[in-house]
Amino acid sequence: MQAISYDRKIRAVQVGCGSMGSVWQNILETMPDIEIVGLVDVIEEAARKEAEKHHLSCVISTDLASVLEQTWPDVVFDCAIPSAHKDVTLTALKYGCHVLGEKPLAETLDDARAMIEAAQHAGKLLAVIQNRRYDANIRRLRTFLDQRMLGPLTTVNSDFYTGAHFGGFRDVMRHVLLLDMAIHTFDAARFLTRSDPVAVYCHEWNPAGSWYAHGASAVAIFEMTDGLVYTYRGSWCAEGLPTTWESDWRIIGRQGSARWDGGTQMNAQVVTATGGFHSTVADVAIPEYQDEAKSHGHASNIREFINCVRAGAIPETSATDNIKSLAMVLGAIESAETGKRVEILL
Numbered sequence: 001m002q003a004i005s006y007d008r009k010i011r012a013v014q015v016g017c018g019s020m021g022s023v024w025q026n027i028l029e030t031m032p033d034i035e036i037v038g039l040v041d042v043i044e045e046a047a048r049k050e051a052e053k054h055h056l057s058c059v060i061s062t063d064l065a066s067v068l069e070q071t072w073p074d075v076v077f078d079c080a081i082p083s084a085h086k087d088v089t090l091t092a093l094k095y096g097c098h099v100l101g102e103k104p105l106a107e108t109l110d111d112a113r114a115m116i117e118a119a120q121h122a123g124k125l126l127a128v129i130q131n132r133r134y135d136a137n138i139r140r141l142r143t144f145l146d147q148r149m150l151g152p153l154t155t156v157n158s159d160f161y162t163g164a165h166f167g168g169f170r171d172v173m174r175h176v177l178l179l180d181m182a183i184h185t186f187d188a189a190r191f192l193t194r195s196d197p198v199a200v201y202c203h204e205w206n207p208a209g210s211w212y213a214h215g216a217s218a219v220a221i222f223e224m225t226d227g228l229v230y231t232y233r234g235s236w237c238a239e240g241l242p243t244t245w246e247s248d249w250r251i252i253g254r255q256g257s258a259r260w261d262g263g264t265q266m267n268a269q270v271v272t273a274t275g276g277f278h279s280t281v282a283d284v285a286i287p288e289y290q291d292e293a294k295s296h297g298h299a300s301n302i303r304e305f306i307n308c309v310r311a312g313a314i315p316e317t318s319a320t321d322n323i324k325s326l327a328m329v330l331g332a333i334e335s336a337e338t339g340k341r342v343e344i345l346l
Helices: 019-028 044-053 064-071 082-094 109-122 136-145 168-172 176-193 297-311 319-338
Strands: 010-015 034-040 059-061 075-078 098-101 126-128 153-161 197-205 217-224 229-235 248-253 256-260 266-273 280-284
Touching: 010 019, 010 064, 010 082, 010 297, 019 034, 019 044, 019 297, 034 044, 034 064, 044 059, 059 064, 064 082, 075 082, 075 297, 082 098, 082 109, 098 297, 109 126, 109 319, 126 319, 136 176, 136 248, 136 256, 136 266, 153 176, 176 197, 176 217, 176 229, 176 248, 176 319, 197 319, 217 319
Parallel strands: 010 034, 010 075, 034 059, 075 098, 098 126, 153 229
Antiparallel strands: 153 248, 197 217, 217 229, 248 256, 256 266, 266 280
16 A cells, blocks of 8 residues: 655545534544545535535535546545445545545445445455544543453453434334444444454343334343353433443453443452452552543544554554454344354454
């Protein structure tokens, strides 16, 4: 993969100018080394309004290929709806662009594999926004876990509960919790433990009184590499006592345990002596995380991608890695639909 000199701006086309596209533009306008040369949206007026809002002088169209032919950018930012991700990616790669897109990578594993294969054939980067990795709290906990003070990890549990009254498409969406939210938590489990999915059993239901049409609650048990078991419990329609958006975690190793509320509160204890009914344990400090560059969500994720484009490096959220988090979501949905344990094959 050919690197791009720091002496010139990265030329970019953004696809999708809805609410998430606006989030991206708010971030991109703080990055002077990126030049937006095109905006694409199925509603052309939405693209024009975004250009006016951010004072962009760029090509605007409903057709990505025509914009790419006129601008020949370095990268395409894919903020389109999930069903469009495959077509956007394959078109962008055809025109020699690197691609960074919103989650999910694709709607199916077959589509994701085809996109990855196309990127590898083109020699271009394909990566996904997993903005919740780029937070000082989760980075702090992973840095601590990497010190192995807890010993090899055996069990990880996460709980996500909130009463989210979105309105709109989510109210009628199938598998609303698993599709719309759980990938953040599943990806966090992989990130924290450095383990990957092997199989899953998931039960999904819609509780009495739910304001959603389908599947607002779920419980999943994942078998992971190295014998780790990861469990997920969650609900979009749990009123009262909400967890943080990052979930509430318990992480168990052979020599101790850690807890994290998804925010700033985390603590750990390790075994100092054995032999009694309960082992003797002691509190251990979890040092603060110091890398400011990895602590700003979308902005850090985008910046890392651009740095990798320039340096010819591989970003942390490369599609070759992110497909494993997507597979957890799709495997859980398949299990919920069939009532069976599902092996996750990548």
